[in-house]
Every structure is written in C-alpha cells, then in structure tokens.
Amino acid sequence: xxxxxxxxxxxxxxxxxxxxxxxxxxxxxxxxxxxxxxxxxxxxxxxxxxxxxxxxxxxxxxxxxxxxxxxxxxxxxxxxxxxxxxxxxxxxxxxxxxxxxxxxxxxxxxxxxxxxxxxxxxxxxxxxxxxxxxxxxxxxxxxxxxxxxxxxxxxxxxxxxxxxxxxxxxxxxxxxxxxxxxxxxxxxxxxxxxxxxxxxxxxxxxxxxxxxxxxxxxxxxxxxxxxxxxxxxxxxxxxxxxxxxxxxxxxxxxxxxxxxxxxxxxxxxxxxxxxxxxxxxxxxxxxxxxxxxxxxxxxxxxxxxxxxxxxxxxxxxxxxxxxxxxxxxxxxxxxxxxxxxxxxxxxxxxxxxxxxxxxx
Amino acid sequence: xxxxxxxxxxxxxxxxxxxxxxxxxxxxxxxxxxxxxxxxxxxxxxxxxxxxxxxxxxxxxxxxxxxxxxxxxxxxxxxxxxxxxxxxxxxxxxxxxxxxxxxxxxxxxxxxxxxxxxxxxxxxxxxxxxxxxxxxxxxxxxxxxxxxxxxxxxxxxxxxxxxxxxxxxxxxxxxxxxxxxxxxxxxxxxxxxxxxxxxxxxxxxxxxxxxxxxxxxxxxxxxxxxxxxxxxxxxxxxxxxxxxxxxxxxxxxxxxxxxxxxxxxxxxxxxxxxxxxxxxxxxxxxxx
Numbered sequence: 273x274x275x276x277x278x279x280x281x282x283x284x285x286x287x288x289x290x291x292x293x294x295x296x297x298x299x300x301x302x303x304x305x306x307x308x309x310x311x312x313x314x315x316x317x318x319x320x321x322x323x324x325x326x327x328x329x330x331x332x333x334x335x336x337x338x339x340x341x342x343x344x345x346x347x348x349x350x351x352x353x354x355x356x357x358x359x360x361x362x363x364x365x366x367x368x369x370x371x372x373x374x375x376x377x378x379x380x381x382x383x384x385x386x387x388x389x390x391x392x393x394x395x396x397x398x399x400x401x402x403x404x405x406x407x408x409x410x411x412x413x414x415x416x417x418x419x420x421x422x423x424x425x426x427x428x429x430x431x432x433x434x435x436x437x438x439x440x441x442x443x444x445x446x447x448x449x450x451x452x453x454x455x456x457x458x459x460x461x462x463x464x465x466x467x468x469x470x471x472x473x474x475x476x477x478x479x480x481x482x483x484x485x486x487x488x489x490x491x492x493x494x495x496x497x498x499x500x501x502x503x504x505x506x507x508x509x510x511x512x513x514x515x516x517x518x519x520x521x522x523x524x525x526x527x528x529x530x531x532x533x534x535x536x537x538x539x540x541x542x543x544x545x546x547x548x549x550x551x552x553x554x555x556x557x558x559x560x561x562x563x564x565x566x567x568x569x570x571x572x573x574x575x576x577x578x579x580x581x582x583x584x585x586x587x588x589x590x591x592x593x594x595x596x597x598x599x600x601x602x603x604x605x606x607x608x609x610x611x612x613x614x615x616x617x618x619x620x621x622x623x624x625x626x627x628x629x630x631x632x
Numbered sequence: 633x634x635x636x637x638x639x640x641x642x643x644x645x646x647x648x649x650x651x652x653x654x655x656x657x658x659x660x661x662x663x664x665x666x667x668x669x670x671x672x673x674x675x676x677x678x679x680x681x682x683x684x685x686x687x688x689x690x691x692x693x694x695x696x697x698x699x700x701x702x703x704x705x706x707x708x709x710x711x712x713x714x715x716x717x718x719x720x721x722x723x724x725x726x727x728x729x730x731x732x733x734x735x736x737x738x739x740x741x742x743x744x745x746x747x748x749x750x751x752x753x754x755x756x757x758x759x760x761x762x763x764x765x766x767x768x769x770x771x772x773x774x775x776x777x778x779x780x781x782x783x784x785x786x787x788x789x790x791x792x793x794x795x796x797x798x799x800x801x802x803x804x805x806x807x808x809x810x811x812x813x814x815x816x817x818x819x820x821x822x823x824x825x826x827x828x829x830x831x832x833x834x835x836x837x838x839x840x841x842x843x844x845x846x847x848x849x850x851x852x853x854x855x856x857x858x859x860x861x862x863x864x865x866x867x868x869x870x871x872x873x874x875x876x877x878x879x880x881x882x883x884x885x886x887x888x889x890x891x892x893x894x895x896x897x898x899x900x901x902x903x904x905x906x907x908x909x910x911x912x913x914x915x916x917x918x919x920x
Contacts, residue, residue: 375720516731518721522683523714527785528707528735573721 364586367560389428482607
C-alpha cells in the first residue's frame with residue numbers, strides 16, 4: 273500500500289529531481305564559464321567578466337576593468353567558452369539520442385559513421401595539402417579542412433543509411449552493423465593514407481584526431497550554431513517518442529509513433545551536430561558516451577530529463593576540459609581529447625562501480 | 633465497427649505463412665487464436681495490428697483499410713501486447729505503464745493520465761511494483777506490467793462510440809497458473825465493457841474458459857472456427873494438433889474441459905552399465 277501512496281506523488285517527485293538536477297547543472301555551467309573567462313595569461317576576476325559583458329549590453333555594474341581584459345574576454349575567451357559549451361551540449365545530446373535509437377547504452381554519436389567519415393575526409397584533405405582551394409589558399413583555405421570533414425561525415429552517414437534500407441524499410445539493426453563496417457573500412461583507408469604521409473602531415477592528423485577548441489572565433493561559432501542549434505532544438509522535442517522507442521520498435525509503432533521517420537530525423541540531426549563539431553574541433557571523444565550515462569545514473573532513463581541534462585553536463589565537461597587543456601601546460605595547449613578521456617574515464621568507472629553497474 | 637481481415641495471405645522468404653485467411657472481429661467479444669507452433673497465429677496478429685503488410689488482401693478497421701488510418705488514430709483505438717518485450721534501460725514499472733497513454737497525450741501527461749496508469753496497474757495486480765526498475769522484475773511481472781501498459785492505452789471509451797481493440801500475443805506465456813486465469817478474467821471484463829479482444833493462447837482450457845469464439849489455424853489456414861463448445865471437439869483437436877484428447881463439460885462453468893490423452897510415458901529401467909567399472913579399474917592399473 274505504501275507503494276500506491278508513494279505513486280500518487282511519484283511523478284511529481286521525479287520531476288522535482290529532474291528540475292533540481294538541471295538547475296544544478298546550469299549553475300555549475302555558469303561557475304565553470306566564469307572560471308574559464310578568468311583563468312589564463314590575462315587574469316579576469318568573475319565580477320569583471322560580468323561587468324565587461326554587462327558593459328557590452330549597455331549596463332554599468334561599477335566594477336573597473338582594463339581595455340586589455342575587455343579585448344581578451346570578448347575576442348578570445350567568450351567565443352571559446354561558448355564554442356566549447358555548444359559542442360559539448362551537441363555531442364552529449366546526439367550521444368543520448370543515438371543510445372536511445374539503438375537501444376544500446378554503449379552507442380556513441382559517431383555510431384552512424386559521421387566521425388569516421390569526417391576523419392577520413394580530414395586525413396585526405398591534410399594529405400592533399402590544400403588541393404581543394406589551391407595551395408596558396410586565400411580566404412577559403414582555413415575552411416577546407418572543416419568543409420571536407422563535414423562533407424565526409426555527411427557522405428558516410430548517407431552511405432550507412434542506404435546500406436540499412438531494405439525493401440523500403442529501415443532496420444535499426446542493419447544501421448548499427450553498416451555503421452561498424454563503414455567505420456572499419458574508413459579506418460583502413462585512413463591507415464593507408466597515414467602510412468604514406470610526411471611527418472608534418474602525420475602531426476596535423478594526430479592533433480586533429482585528438483580535438484581542440486583552437487578554432488574558436490565568433491564567425492566559426494556562428495557557423496556551428498547555425499548548423500547545430502536547430503538540430504538540438506529538434507532533438508529536444510523528441511523526448512517522448514524516444515522513450516517509447518526504448519520499449520522496442522514495434523511497441524513504439526503500436527503507441528502511434530512513426531519509427532522510420534523518427535530514426536531518419538535523429539540521424540539527420542546527429543549528423544548536423546556531430547559533423548559541424550568535428551569539422552571545427554576535431555574528434556572530441558568520450559563526451560557523447562559519458563554525459564548521457566551520468567545523467568541516466570542520476571535521474572533515470574526518461575529522455576525528458578536526459579536530453580537537457582546531458583546537454584548541460586556535456587557543455588560543463590567540454591568547457592572545463594578545455595580550461596585544463598590550455599592552462600595545465602601553458603603556454604602550450606594539450607589536445608582536448610586527451611583531457612576529456614584521461615579525466616573522464618576514471619570518474620566514469622568510479623561512478624559505475626559505486627552504482628553497481630548498469631542495473632540491467 | 634469491426635476489425636476484419638479479408639482474404640489475407642502472407643508470404644515471407646518463400647514460405648506461405650497465411651493462406652487466404654478471412655476473419656471478422658466484433659467489439660465486446662473475446663476471440664482466441666489457437667493452433668500448433670508455426671500455424672500462423674502470431675503472423676495473423678501482426679497483420680491485424682498493422683505490423684506486417686499482407687502479400688495479398690488487406691485488413692480493415694471500421695470498413696476502412698488499415699493503411700488509411702494514421703499511426704496515432706490506430707494507437708488510440710487498439711493496443712497490442714507483444715509476446716516478449718526487452719527493455720534494458722532502467723525505467724520504473726510505472727513509467728512503462730504511463731507510456732501507454734502516449735497516443736492520448738498532447739504535451740505532457742495530465743493527472744488524469746497518471747490516475748489511469750495507476751488503475752491499470754491495479755487491474756493487473758502490479759501496483760506494488762510501481763517504483764521497481766523494469767529490468768529487475770521477473771518475467772511474469774514484466775508481462776503483467778506490459779499488460780497494464782496495453783490496458784492504459786485503451787482505458788477510456790472513445791468519443792463517438794468508436795470501438796477499442798486489444799491484441800494479445802500469448803499474454804500468459806510466463807505467468808503462473810493463478811495469474812493466467814486472472815489475466816484472462818481481465819480480458820473478459822474488457823470485452824464486457826465493449827472492447828474487442830483477440831488473444832493467442834496455447835492452453836486449450838484457457839481458450840475455452842475465456843473465449844466467445846475460437847479460431848484454430850493450421851498451416852496458415854483457418855481449420856476450425858466457432859463457439860468453444862462447437863469448435864473444440866476431440867476430432868478437430870486430433871486433426872489440428874495430432875493429439876488424442878477427451879473433452880468433457882467443465883464442472884464449474886460447463887465449457888469444454890480438455891484432457892490430453894497421450895500414450896502412457898515409457899519408463900525404461902536401464903541396466904546399470906557394468907563396463908564402466910572395469911574401465912576404471914583398467915585405467916587405475918595402467919596409471920600405476
């Protein structure tokens with residue numbers, strides 16, 4: 273009987289936990305962002321950061337700051353933090369969605385081939401050494417690698433999608449296998465290209481594949497936001513169908529959801545998000561796999577809290593990891609992927625062991 | 633107001649699973665689908681639920697082909713309980729049942745939906761499991777939670793008196809004896825409320841207990857159809873299942889009570905093999 277009584281208040285209670293979690297994560301993101309604004313070669317106190325931003329909006333908080341601090345914050349750190357937050361949030365949401373679509377907690381956002389396709393295209397681009405827009409480059413030279421990576425990712429997802437279509441129906445199982453097969457194939461091609469690369473090219477490839485937020489600028493931020501934000505909003509609205517899909521494909525259809533179009537939409541959204549993130553930041557591993565997991569451990573598998581929660585946590589993790597990456601070995605910069613994986617993996621393992629595994 | 637299969641055939645991978653089957657279901661009736669393994673029961677249920685497009689013929693809901701209904705319209709009218717549902721993510725049982733309200737929910741579940749999910753859980757006797765994680769439940773408990781989800785989906789009468797349908801694929805497969813009859817009592821109760829129920833069962837006694845009408849399939853064709861008293865005769869059962877049975881009126885409800893009469897079990901007393909001991913002896917001698 274106690275369970276029935278608890279049941280009356282239970283959904284409300286669940287919502288409160290979800291709200292607390294999301295509120296807490298938003299607060300954490302604000303704190304981490306202020307830290308990331310302030311730490312570096314030019315120190316900026318949190319209040320000064322706020323004052324600079326407020327000044328930009330035409331408000332005077334009465335906190336003094338120097339022109340140098342303003343320039344550093346507005347042209348370097350603010351776009352970089354926003355860039356990191358956007359990429360982290362996007363990767364985490366795409367990861368949560370792919371884990372839901374494939375009903376597999378070990379899926380990561382690249383499972384449909386987008387990162388492997390992007391990686392192959394990036395290596396091809398580095399090897400071709402500026403063939404796309406001419407060696408001397410011009411204004412577009414800086415964009416040939418991002419463009420190649422984005423197109424490569426898109427092409428790989430399209431190939432996976434075509435392979436998984438049989439007689440007009442889309443099979444999620446085939447999608448998974450086609451993604452794995454394509455990843456192996458691109459890995460082999462990438463290996464062959466790397467094998468014949470010069471030392472300089474090899475170095476570029478290695479750094480690219482470990483990820484970095486070094487490309488952060490207002491213009492690049494706007495480009496990524498233009499591609500990823502609509503996709504993220506779209507994913508955020510799919511919480512209930514994704515919940516139903518966890519029950520099974522035919523179960524979701526019996527509940528009135530069009531599974532094929534759901535899978536198509538999520539694939540397209542994940543491609544836009546991961547493709548644009550990989551294009552400008554290289555391969556930032558671990559976030560898309562782990563952020564959704566941690567939220568699930570804390571608040572259960574319902575996508576209504578999972579999607580916003582994972583997005584906020586992913587943003588926190590990437591901004592924090594980037595802060596460490598650019599300060600620990602300053603003035604050099606560690607690759608972002610090294611920080612996310614070396615800090616995240618032990619934390620993740622500890623949480624899993626403490627929680628007693630996947631509970632399934 | 634019917635759910636109707638008109639001359640449907642299903643051919644998959646060169647095998648004919650259903651061969652020109654016609655079947656009309658009426659609301660307020662329980663129809664039991666019987667037949668040996670591989671007879672096409674689940675295939676017929678899948679065709680009726682729209683999971684499977686028949687190779688020939690079509691399924692009609694209220695006189696309109698199933699294709700002409702949107703997925704949401706179908707979901708508001710009929711619920712399906714699959715044979716087995718795997719769910720590896722740790723939803724609570726209550727969350728699973730609440731998902732059954734999805735076709736009726738516009739933005740977020742209202743307290744009304746929550747109340748319906750609670751009542752559905754009480755109906756299948758799983759309200760005490762509400763806060764348990766679904767993956768931690770036993771097979772029978774999971775099946776009853778899924779049953780509650782299907783009930784929640786078609787809990788309320790629809791506007792304009794549209795008929796509701798419940799399609800159950802072996803709902804009793806992992807239930808103990810008492811829960812099997814309880815689940816069937818729930819199905820009967822629903823039929824009394826005007827829901828058309830079709831249920832795949834293996835236990836002929838269970839079918840005779842619950843059904844207004846039984847449909848027996850054999851190798852993709854309808855082999856027998858009618859009231860349990862008429863359709864479940866020893867001759868029919870022998871020809872469909874290849875098993876001798878005796879059929880007597882049930883002492884309590886008078887419906888057919890089927891007792892299988894297989895040949896008596898052969899119990900062989902095998903002589904204790906003597907060779908083994910000498911083998912062991914030889915081994916011991918050799919190893920020394």
